[in-house]
Structure formats: C-alpha cells, structure tokens
Amino acid sequence: MIATIINPKLAGIRSRIEAVCIRREPPRQPASVTLVAVSKRQPAETISAAHTCGLRDFGENYVQEASAKAAELACAADCTWHLIGPLQSNKTGEAARLFGWIHTLDRLKTARRLGAARLDAGLPDMQACVQVNLGDETGKAGLPVTEVGAFLAQARDIAGLKLRGLMCIPEQGLDRSGRLGRFGELATLLRDCQAGMPELDTLSMGMSADWPEALEQGATMLRLGTALFGARQ
Numbered sequence: 001m002i003a004t005i006i007n008p009k010l011a012g013i014r015s016r017i018e019a020v021c022i023r024r025e026p027p028r029q030p031a032s033v034t035l036v037a038v039s040k041r042q043p044a045e046t047i048s049a050a051h052t053c054g055l056r057d058f059g060e061n062y063v064q065e066a067s068a069k070a071a072e073l074a075c076a077a078d079c080t081w082h083l084i085g086p087l088q089s090n091k092t093g094e095a096a097r098l099f100g101w102i103h104t105l106d107r108l109k110t111a112r113r114l115g116a117a118r119l120d121a122g123l124p125d126m127q128a129c130v131q132v133n134l135g136d137e138t139g140k141a142g143l144p145v146t147e148v149g150a151f152l153a154q155a156r157d158i159a160g161l162k163l164r165g166l167m168c169i170p171e172q173g174l175d176r177s178g179r180l181g182r183f184g185e186l187a188t189l190l191r192d193c194q195a196g197m198p199e200l201d202t203l204s205m206g207m208s209a210d211w212p213e214a215l216e217q218g219a220t221m222l223r224l225g226t227a228l229f230g231a232r233q
C-alpha cells in the first residue's frame with residue numbers, strides 16, 4: 001500500500017536527478033548521487049515500504065526514535081542509517097551502534113566519543129560529514145567556514161571515525177540564486193579542504209525544497225523526506 005505511494009515519487013525524483021546529472025559539465029553519473037530517505041516522524045512501516053522500493057539509506061534526527069524503529073524492522077540490518085540531527089553527548093554510544101553515518105559533526109568531543117564507541121563495539125569506522133553554518137546564523141548547528149579547516153585537521157586522526165565531507169542547511173527563505181550561492185560555497189569549501197585531504201568525497205546538501213540546486217552545485221548526498229513520503233506525522 002505505502003510502496004505504491006512512494007514508488008511514483010521516487011521515480012519522479014530519480015528522473016529529475018538524471019536530468020540534472022546529464023546537464024552538468026562534465027556530465028555526472030546519476031549513480032554517484034546517494035538518496036538519503038529522511039524517515040524522521042514516519043512510522044517503521046513506511047521505512048519497510050521504502051526498503052521494498054529499493055531505498056537503503058535512511059536519515060533520522062533523533063537517536064531514540066531511530067533505535068526504536070530499527071528494533072521493529074526486519075530490514076534494519078540491510079539499511080544504512082544516517083544521523084542528520086544534533087547529537088547530545090550522552091547519546092553517542094547508542095548513536096555509534098546504530099548509525100553508519102553522521103552528517104552533523106561539529107564538536108571534537110563528540111567526534112572522539114563516537115570513534116571510541118565504534119572501536120569498543122568492534123564496528124568499522126563511522127563515516128562523518130562536518131556541518132557548516134554558512135550564513136553564521138545564531139542558534140544554528142555547524143561550524144563557521146573559518147573553523148572548518150582546523151576542525152578537520154584535528155578530527156582526521158581520531159580512530160573509529162572516517163571524515164568524508166561537508167554538510168549544510170542553508171537559511172530559510174532564500175530564492176533560487178541564493179540557494180545556488182550557498183551550495184556553491186560549500187562545494188568550493190570542500191574543494192579547498194580536498195587539497196590537504198583528498199579522501200573527502202561527500203557533499204551532503206539538498207532537502208525536498210532545494211535539492212535540484214544542491215545537485216547542480218555538486219551534491220553527492222540528497223536528504224529527502226517530504227518529497228518521498230509526503231507530510232510527516
């Protein structure tokens with residue numbers, strides 16, 4: 001039942017992804033774009049339906065909500081779980097056991113705790129993107145652009161953690177050119193960082209309302225919730 005709702009939305013998104021990838025200069029392989037299905041505030045059965053539609057990457061904002069749903073799901077071990085919300089330091093152990101990726105890293109203490117918890121649990125490295133607060137918005141998570149280089153240099157050697165790239169959530173209310181500008185800034189920042197750290201290969205940017213612009217600017221991970229599942233509960 002739910003799969004019949006997700007499938008056409010997914011097909012529409014995939015064909016738009018292809019169209020944007022073909023227009024890029026040089027053209028990109030659509031397979032180089034990972035769709036992270038944001039399942040926060042969606043029931044476990046929606047994740048299960050999305051899994052039958054072929055989706056394997058799921059984004060959640062809260063550790064407890066994600067753990068509860070994963071425990072219900074037969075397909076949980078066949079999925080990659082992405083933490084896309086802020087992480088409280090008392091939840092790092094639980095987060096490290098469930099999530100293969102964190103997109104919101106912005107504190108060294110959290111990075112160290114996550115790495116240590118992965119080693120303790122005998123799990124492979126946690127894949128991490130550093131969140132960047134491009135607009136220097138007060139009260140918003142993420143590092144200012146000026147601190148990203150130093151953070152990466154310090155987090156690079158943490159065992160149990162593998163730095164993969166950068167993530168952003170642009171300010172609300174930007175028009176198309178404003179969004180292209182912000183996503184372009186993150187892409188430029190990644191290129192600058194790659195000079196010293198060629199292993200960085202990920203740009204986590206683009207949500208339901210702005211993903212085409214993010215993809216035009218080189219996003220490798222799109223985080224889509226409502227575009228795939230409709231409104232959240």
Ligand SMILES: *Cc1c(COP(=O)(O)O)cnc(C)c1O
Pocket residue numbers: 038040061084085169207208209223224225226227
């Ligand atoms: C909720 C959320 C998304 C998905 O938002 P939609 O607009 O539903 O696509 C993506 N990224 C983050 C960080 C989120 O919190």
